[in-house]
Amino acid sequence: MSGHSERTPEPSLVPSAPLLRVIPVGSYAGRARTLVLRSALAYRRAWLAFVSGFFEPVFYLLAMGQGLGSLVGQLPGPDGAPLGYAAFIAPGLLAASAMNGAVFDSTYNVFFKLKYSKLYDAMLATPLGPVDIALGEIGWALLRGGLYSAGFLAVMGAFGLLTSPWAVLALPAALLVALAFGAVGMAATSFMRSWQDFDLIQLAIMPMFLFATTFFPLEVYPRPVQLLVECLPLFHAVELMRGLTTGAVSAGLWAHVAYLVVMAVLGGVVAIRRLGTLLLR
Amino acid sequence: MTGAAMVRATGLTKRFGGLEAVRGIELDVAPGEVFGFLGPNGAGKSSAMRMIACVSPRSSGSLRVLGLDPDVDGPAIRARIGVVPQQDNLDAELSVRQNLEVYGRYFGLSRARVRRRAAELLEFAQLTDRAESPVEQLSGGMKRRLTIARSLVNDPELLLLDEPTTGLDPQARHLLWDRLYRLKQRGVTQLITTHYMDEAEQLCDRLVVMDGGVISAEGSPGELIARYCTREVVELRFAPDASRPGAEAFAGVAERVEELPDRWLLYAADGEAVLGAVHRSGVRPRASLVRRATLEDVFLRLTGRSLAD
Secondary structure (H helix, E strand, C coil): CCCCCCCCCCCCCCCCHHHHCCCCCCCCCCCHHHHHHHHHHHHCCCHHHHHHHHHHHHHHHHHHHHHHHHHHCEEECCCCCEEEHHHHHHHHHHHHHHHHHHHHHHHHHHHHHHHCCCHHHHHHCCCCCHHHHHHHHHHHHHHHHHHHHHHHHHHHHHCCCCCCHHHHHHHHHHHHHHHHHHHHHHHHHCCCCCHHHHHHHHHHHHHHHHHCCCCCCHHHCCHHHHHHHHCCHHHHHHHHHHHHHHCCCCCCHHHHHHHHHHHHHHHHHHHHHHHHHHHCC | CCCCCCEEEEEEEEEECCEEEEEEEEEEECCCCEEEEECCCCCCHHHHHHHHCCCCCCCEEEEEECCECHHHHHHHHHCCEEEECCCCCCCCCCEHHHHHHHHHHHCCCCHHHHHHHHHHHHHHCCCHHHCCCEHHHCCHHHHHHHHHHHHCCCCCCEEEEECCCCCCCHHHHHHHHHHHHHHHHCCCEEEEEECCHHHHHHHCCEEEEEECCEEEEEECHHHHHHHHCCCEEEEEECCCCCCCCCHHHHCCCCCEEEEECCEEEEEECCHHHHHHHHHHCCCCCCEEEEEECCHHHHHHHHHCCCCCC
């Protein structure tokens, strides 16, 4: 967001060469950054939303990790070594908060701008195209998610829950989680007809938050249910995060990364194409 | 009006599924011209404007805006035009000044440039003292002025205004007209859709009347009145219960007559002469009025008096 350049095309936020092949020409002006700037200005007035977004996972950590954790004692970690309950759920909460932030931004906020404030229509009267809008909005969701995650990681550090140097990778992992959920959330929003449809999103998010190994290990379930849980995106986010913060790093983590990358790309392509169809009628 | 046309369309068509909103229109807008689209709701004016604004791909026909093809050079065209949409879509989360500055950034203008430009435009729109207000606190007229100011942030060569004064009070409308006239003086080409005939007469050098997706007439306001109407109109009002004369009472005195629920309209070159003849024939209206024909008479003649939707 430096102000030194006049009209220089910037490098896109996401390496988008394969993406652009399925996108119509003229839908990217290379100025997604200006949308991030716009969001930053708009949120100066809504700093309270920022603060509450930071404290939500911290409260969960205190209530469940310290409170409930004193009853639960220790659980087997990803590599089988025993792990305190707070250290077990903290990476899960980090993944879930990255998901929640990205989903909120890319569903409710995007729907409002799309259908009510007509903000995107105003943007399309400028050289900006649907790709700028999608990248700009997802970019902002990432920036915001990144700030929350950094804050939560600091809290985890203060509680002594970061025991491995691999934990430095938890921040980029949180950004990947936010990217994947933000892209899919935006794609889903482009199919929403009214606010009622958003109950479907709650119906998907809430059970995932509770059951995708955020609060207890996969081994608790019978095998058929385990297979089901392993399909959920939040499961992969939680397992990736838990491997990194506890130092139980194995090649298996790449499978989680791959799942999230595929999710981000598919969601992104669908979101951009649908935005084009909705706005450029 | 040759190669330098700001907008040129031939056979321009827009279909939404089975509905044909614009059905093969021809347009040729010269630099510096203020060009009007008149028509009832649903006539296809806004669809035509959206195609010209490069936010709605045409279904068929050819279209050149600033000499470029919107299908290929949409962003390049949009960089050089300004758009005032029918409904204000200002950024409600930003202040008045931020609305202008951020919009300028979408055009790739530098920070210093948009700051300067915002100050000029606030002055132009008489909003300098409201610069730091949130947009929601502005009146309808102020929002409209801000939307027009915003559309000028990139110094556009062509300005598209979709019903710029709908819903405004007379003071706000006159202020806007004054601003649009100043832009015309500076050579900014303008395309305006409206269904206010006085607005079209005030602002437009040339206009087209659209109805049902086609252009039904084209010319300057004066030409259209001369072609589709008479110079003057006599209005004869009758009390609702009184027995009213039939059309035969006016046979031969006017070029054309029209009956409305409470009155007769007589179209003629010399209204006073017609009124004299009417009185001599013994017809006694409750009130009478001789006035010049307006674009509204032309419009109603071309598009009919029944509601479009």
